[in-house]
Amino acid sequence: MLLATQRVSAKMLHGRRTKPNTKITVAGAGSVGLACSAFLIDRQLTNHLVLMDRRDKWLEASAVDLQAATKGLSGSLKVEICSDGAKTKNSKYVVIAAGERAQPGQSRLQLAQATANAVKQLLPKLLHYNPRATYVVASSPADLMTWLLQELSGLPKERCISAGCHLDSILFRYLIAQRMGVAASAVNGFIIGEHGNCCVPVWSGVSVGGISLQRLMPEVGSEHDKEQWQTVHRQVQRMANQVARDETYTNWGIGISVSDIIGAMQQNLGHVLSVGGNIQGLMGITDSVVLSLPSVLGANGIKQMIELPLSELEMSLLEQSAESLVKTQQQIQL
Numbered sequence: 001m002l003l004a005t006q007r008v009s010a011k012m013l014h015g016r017r018t019k020p021n022t023k024i025t026v027a028g029a030g031s032v033g034l035a036c037s038a039f040l041i042d043r044q045l046t047n048h049l050v051l052m053d054r055r056d057k058w059l060e061a062s063a064v065d066l067q068a069a070t071k072g073l074s075g076s077l078k079v080e081i082c083s084d085g086a087k088t089k090n091s092k093y094v095v096i097a098a099g100e101r102a103q104p105g106q107s108r109l110q111l112a113q114a115t116a117n118a119v120k121q122l123l124p125k126l127l128h129y130n131p132r133a134t135y136v137v138a139s140s141p142a143d144l145m146t147w148l149l150q151e152l153s154g155l156p157k158e159r160c161i162s163a164g165c166h167l168d169s170i171l172f173r174y175l176i177a178q179r180m181g182v183a184a185s186a187v188n189g190f191i192i193g194e195h196g197n198c199c200v201p202v203w204s205g206v207s208v209g210g211i212s213l214q215r216l217m218p219e220v221g222s223e224h225d226k227e228q229w230q231t232v233h234r235q236v237q238r239m240a241n242q243v244a245r246d247e248t249y250t251n252w253g254i255g256i257s258v259s260d261i262i263g264a265m266q267q268n269l270g271h272v273l274s275v276g277g278n279i280q281g282l283m284g285i286t287d288s289v290v291l292s293l294p295s296v297l298g299a300n301g302i303k304q305m306i307e308l309p310l311s312e313l314e315m316s317l318l319e320q321s322a323e324s325l326v327k328t329q330q331q332i333q334l
């Protein structure tokens with residue numbers, strides 16, 4: 001009897017009934033790659049994790065550390081490492097987290113080019129061993145890197161996913177909830193567009209406890225808004241920009257975000273998250289560009305990106321998001 005109770009408790013603790021038989025590769029085992037790995041393991045989303053990086057000694061130590069940290073979890077976990085991609089073969093999901101940290105005085109474009117070079121080096125090996133995987137990109141700028149992945153690989157767009165604005169949307173809902181004095185779960189709403197400066201808060205779609213915020217406060221988020229709700233948007237932008245600041249880094253938020261996305265795909269229940277996919281042909285955008293929209297996630301990636309009925313201002317901000325990304329795409333050397 002006691003044993004049965006213990007088993008139930010263990011299942012409840014980890015929020016799952018069965019252990020997935022899912023091989024996941026994390027390419028780029030720096031602070032972001034390891035944070036993603038830690039959450040994937042802790043949430044029991046994988047039983048076979050492969051870390052891929054160019055730093056051999058670092059990889060070995062990280063794998064030993066992760067394996068040791070999981071000894072208390074039920075079930076078995078296999079952690080492997082490689083630099084040539086061979087051990088990644090037939091992964092269900094591949095997380096791309098390789099990149100360069102911002103150097104003092106480096107422009108956003110220079111940083112984007114440095115990350116693009118890292119992604120370009122990794123891709124042939126990853127694609128050779130994982131042509132059927134679904135790729136989730138964390139490397140910054142994630143939307144641009146996802147576009148690059150799709151351009152260079154020819155993979156179907158539904159299997160090239162940017163971590164995009166999921167984390168921004170979580171923070172958006174949390175900040176609104178704080179101001180309203182309710183739980184974050186009572187708030188529905190999304191940040192869309194580019195993860196970064198050009199992210200777009202969809203005030204017209206925010207609801208709290210089922211009531212449209214704009215119905216309660218018609219000027220919410222606009223420049224005439226006396227309550228200054230735009231500060232919520234600025235706080236979300238500031239968080240996204242932490243990544244690019246000299247000599248600092250963030251990793252836990254993106255780690256949670258990537259594991260949410262993979263967890264949603266694995267559950268295959270139709271979860272809707274604001275992730276980035278190629279939105280050419282949607283929302284009146286004609287360019288090939290990766291931006292976030294609320295998206296229905298299935299086991300193999302994005303099943304549908306939801307076209308939102310935006311206000312005029314929100315639509316023009318989304319167009320600015322697309323223009324800014326297309327401009328950077330044209331400057332990146334493929």
Ligand SMILES: NC(=O)c1ccc[n+]([C@@H]2O[C@H](COP(=O)([O-])OP(=O)(O)OC[C@H]3O[C@@H](n4cnc5c(N)ncnc54)[C@H](O)[C@@H]3O)[C@@H](O)[C@H]2O)c1
Nearest residue numbers: 028029030031032053054098099118121138139140250254
């Ligand atoms: N999307 C987000 O919200 C978000 C948040 C934080 C960081 N990031 C981005 O994630 C990326 C990683 O950041 P980090 O803090 O983990 O950096 P880091 O320097 O700690 O780790 C980067 C890792 O990538 C590896 N790498 C680089 N080029 C490689 C190559 N060609 N082949 C194999 N491995 C290679 C490095 O060896 C290193 O281990 C950066 O682009 C960063 O800007 C994104």
